[in-house]
Amino acid sequence: MAERQEQAAPDALLTRIGQVVMLHHGGDREEARERLLGLWAELGEDGDPLHRCTLAHYLADTQDDPTDELAWDLRALSAADELTDGRHAGDSGDTGATGDTADAGQEGAVAIRAFYPSLHLNLAADYVKLDRPDAARTHIRRARSACTVLADDGYGNGVRAAIGRLELRLGDGGPGEGGAWGPPRQRP
Known part of the structure; x- marks a missing residue:
């Protein structure tokens, strides 16, 4: 009980x-x-x-x-x-935990x-608000890398889309591409 x-x-x-x-x-x-x-x-x-x-x-x-x-x-x-x-709450550092x-x-x-893509996305957005584009780019790359654990569902697709929007805002065309800091690009 x-x-x-x-x-x-x-x-x-x-x-x-x-x-x-x-x-x-x-x-x-x-x-x-x-x-x-x-x-x-x-x-x-x-x-x-x-x-x-x-x-x-x-x-x-x-x-x-x-x-x-x-x-x-x-x-x-x-x-x-x-x-x-x-390291878990209540662990004493003993690696023999079982059960x-x-x-x-x-x-x-x-x-x-599964939280990591969103955690890094949020940090990237925070750094954008604080006008720290290099830190933002670091976290947006980490967010993109962490996406491999996300399912192909509404949540996963939403996080990936938000990462893509922030990459564009940072002037990055996508994962691994550099770019100048600036406003979001307009499509013709």
Whole structure:
């Protein structure tokens, strides 16, 4: 019984995050930011990396200041890196983890890999807002490289399209091509 409650708790937090995201998408940015910050305080800096990544990713979208948005997106990337590096919340660094904990960590790492294109895309967009085109290009290239894990579905196609739009905005014709910083190109 206790094991089922432990398994339901992480899902409950993701559900709560999703509910606040719907509030944000409904137009109440300030209330969403306050609620997400409350969840962040509840989770803590050392909470589960998957939850921290998800929460920071959405918290970034509620920020008014581009520097704050960048800080939250960097937190999201850091949490993702923590999970994919094999460091999980509650691990003592012991590599002998087995059973449900290891399985849950593995599932989280797989889920996070699908987040990387979006995480890097958001960082690229942050750097564009902060007039740092070289940093933006670095992250847009990383976003494009990470797309191999995305399915050929609405989400994956949407992320790939957003990467393409930002590449054009940066003056890059596509992956690996250089280009001058400037406004989006107009097609004849």
